[in-house]
Structure formats: C-alpha cells, structure tokens
Amino acid sequence: MKYKSVFDIIGPIMIGPSSSHTAGAARIGRVARHLFGRKPEFANISFYGSFAKTYRGHGTDVAIVGGILDYDTFDTRIVDALTIAKQEGIKVKMTEEDAVTDHPNTARVIIGDKDDQIEVVGISIGGGKIEIIELNGFSLRLSGNHPALLIVHNDKYGAIAGVANILAKHEINIGHMEVSRKEKGKEALMVIEIDQNADEVIINELSTLPIVQQVVKIHD
Amino acid sequence: MFRNVAELIELAESKKCKIADIMIEQEMGVTGRSRDEVISFMDRNLTVMEEAVLRGITEDVKSHSGLTGGDGKLLQEYIKSGKSLSGDLMLDAVSKAMATNEVNAAMGTICATPTAGSAGVVPGTLFALKEKLKPERDQMIEYLFTAGAFGFVVANNASISGAAGGCQAEVGSATGMAAAAIVELAGGTPSQAAEAMAIALKNMLGLVCDPVAGLVEVPCVKRNAMGASNAIVAADMALAGIVSKIPCDEVIDAMYKIGQSMPSALRETAQGGLAATPTGRELEAKIFGIPLNEK
Secondary structure, X not given: OOOOOHHHOOOOEEEOOOHHHHHHHHHXXXXXXXXXXXXXXXXXXXXXXXHHHHHHHHOHHHHHHHHHOOOOOOOHHHHHHHHHHHHOOOEEEEEEOOOOOOOOEEEEEEEEOOOOEEEEEEEEEEOOEEEEEEEOOEEEEEOOOOOEEEEEEEOOOOHHHHHXXXXXXXXXXXXXXXXXXXXXXXXXXXXXXXOOOOOHHHHHHHHOOOOEEEEEEEOO | OOOOHHHHHHHHHHOOOOHHHHHHHHHHHXXXXXXXXXXXXXXXXXXXXXXXXXXXXXXXXXOOOOOOOOHHHHHHHHHHOOOOOOOHHHHHHHHHXXXXXXXXXXXXXXXXXXXXXXXXXXXXXXXHHHHHHOOOHHHHHHHHHHHHHHHHHHHHHOOOOHHHHOHHHHHHHHHHHHHHHHHHHOOOOHHHHXXXXXXXXXXXXXXXXXXXXXXXXXXXXXXXXXXXXXXXXXHHHHHXXXXXXXXXXXXXXXXXXXXXXXXXXXXXXXXXXXXXOHHXXXXXXXXXXXXXXXX
C-alpha cells in the first residue's frame, strides 16, 4: 500500500496551489537537502513530464528550492524561495526535459558545493506524497515518511549482517530495507527505514564497520 | 487494515462503530501514536481549513495570475439577497469550496483533501453543514477521518493524482469522500456512506485534468464548486435509501482504469481540453508571455 496514514489523505497543511507540484516538490527538495546534510552552493534541477510542462504555474520552482532551503510544505517563505536562495548565494539552474519518465511528475535534483555533490531523483505521486527513486545512480524506494539510514558499502558478504547486528544491539527495528548495487562486487547502497531514530552513537558505530563507506541519516 | 470499501464497511458494522473510529484506530496502529495525538493532528488540519474558508469568503483574495479570486465571496452576497434557487445550504457549500480553492490559488495556506487542487470540497461541505446540523468540534474532526478513510481506499486502489488519473482522481475522489462523510455526520449508516461515495464518484468518472496555463485555477475552482454540490445531492440520495447498482469498490476500480486510458494531454499537462481552447491559449499567452506549447 502506497498510502499508510490518513494524514496522507487529509493533509498536508501547505502553501498552494498544488499538492503534487508544490508540496510534493518541496518535499523532494527537502529530502535532497537532508541527504546532502548542509546548505549547498548550487542546485541544478531538471523537470520531467507534467512537472516540465506546468512547473511555473504551480510554483514547483519556488517549492523545490524552498525544500532545498529546508522549508516544510507549510512554510510561507516558500513563496520567496528563489529570492532567498539568491541572497544566500545558492546558484539555481532549472531545465525542462523532454524525456519521457515512468512517472509524470519527476524531478532530478543535483545539489552540492566545492567538496561534494549528490544527485537525487524524486517522484510526486499525489496528495503531496513523494518517493525518492534514485540516489547517485542507485535505484531505491524511499518515502521520506520514516527515519531512514542510507549506507554506502562494499558489495560483499556480511555487509547486511554487520549493519543488522548493530541495529539489533541498539534495539532499532527495521521497517523496510532494500539493497542495490551498480555492479557485482563494487559499490552498493543499503536503504533502511527504521521505526526509532538512530542517534550519533549508532551512526558512528555503523561508520566504523570496515565494509561501510558512508552512513547518512534522514529524519522523518 | 482495510484494503477496500467493503472491508471498511464490514469493520464498522461488525464493531458497531463509526467509520471515523475505524480510521482513528488504524492510524494509531500504523503510527504508534495515541488517540489524543491522532485527534489533535486532525484538529490542527480542521483549523487550517476553517481559516482558509473564512479568508476566502471575507477577504478580497486574488491569485497572482488574476484568473481567480472573489467568487466565493460574491456567492455569499448572493445568498444574502435571498434569491437563491438551489437553496442556501447548497450555495453556502459551493461558496466555501470555492473560497478554499481561491485561497489555494493565491498561494495561501490550505490543507490538502486529498490534494490541493481538490481542497475545497471536503471543508466546503463541512462548514456549510455546520450551520444546519450544528455538530460539536469532535464530530467535525470525525467528518475528516471518515472522508480520509474513503480517500485512503481510493489512493491505494486507484489514484488521487490529476497527473496520473485526471480530475476524476482529485475532485472526483474529494466529492466521493465528502458524500460519505456527510452521510455519517447526518446519522446515516456505514453502508449508506459507501452508497453516497459510489453515487458521487460515478458522476465524476471521466473528468479530465485540463488546467488553463497549467495553473490550479481554471477550471479547478469551479470544479470544486460542483464537487461540493454533487456530494450533498449524493448524500441525500443515499440517506433516502437509494443504492448504487455498481458497488463502491467497482466504481473506484473503474475510475482507475479510465485514468489509465486517458491521454497525457488530459492529465495535468495543459496540452488539451479547456487549456487548449482559443481562450485558454490566449490567457496562457497573456500570463507567461508565450504559450507553453510554442516554446
């Protein structure tokens, strides 16, 4: 079931005019911001499908940039997000793509600074609900509704067991988990939605596993 | 967890409780939140809806494009003239539905029900019925849970996205949700609520999403108006004992299949329907400088 909560239906509280094109876009931008972990210096955003055709009318542009500024769907600063981003020195570039995507409301967001960058593909599936379907070239499915851990690791035996053992030790329950890799034996990504929030101690412990390259935490 | 309307009704009838109670219990189970927390969350949504309605019927709301605003207020003045043909309650619901969507179009704060483009129907009907049925705050919150329960089924079995399923998935779903919630608020049975949803949604099937200039304004605001009136009529029919020959779940399934076979031009791309009329194109050109399809 895609929708689990009644507040996916009656909600969110948001700045208009469109739940999928405004609220959903803000949420995609915000997940990207949380994954990056800090204010970026640039944001390159590509719109596909209905997003590409109607983003200006729906305020998708201001909303997604508002999300990148870490604003929630009901934050009235969304209306001025493009101006605020400019004031804060974030270079924003938007592109309308012609390519046909599986979902009509798709956005690709690349944000970063001189040290690092991330690439996120999000879809807005209706009523403000979103899914992240790609991160740095890895396919995944992340609702952003629960706290989650994203773990970049070597595609090798024992990786999942090592991570799961640490979570079990700290009494963290796994709600949803998936593993994907670009190529056998190379870099892989674990996406773990958890029922409790993982604190710094757990993140540090996971980071010390020899097989783990990077751990990112997302709050709900 | 209920997966369809039949299971939802069965649960409410076997437990001899309201549909709202089933939804509240399920929410508690899924999120681990207490009853008070779940209710206070919905209370907050209700407050946002109330403020949007009030703003729309009292202030001079105008969208950035200038396409919409002020019609909810205009209708309130017409009601006061005492000349209304369709009845004060009906027009009050229509006015309050439009008011909400006008606030939405002006980038004001609203609560999506189930989406922003269809955010007028559920609160519009609720705040009109408030005048007649005089519900307590608790009952108004229950109204939203009941509407949410039906919307939950539609979202999981069909779609609530105009880009995926057309306007029938947005205003259509909202209309069905409102019809069911009206029945429960008016004291009808769970199965009457399902009949109202079926009757309402049947009359929204095939409705395309064709916003002029891609804006959630024309025809969205007036579709919410008609959605609100449709919901009240459907609720009255169900309360009178009229049943839908096609069961609610099958209507939802039909909506989904119709959405899938709708061309992309009629699914929120501003490429067909009213968006592609000469006047629609003219308005689009005026708002953006150049028509989107000639870029």
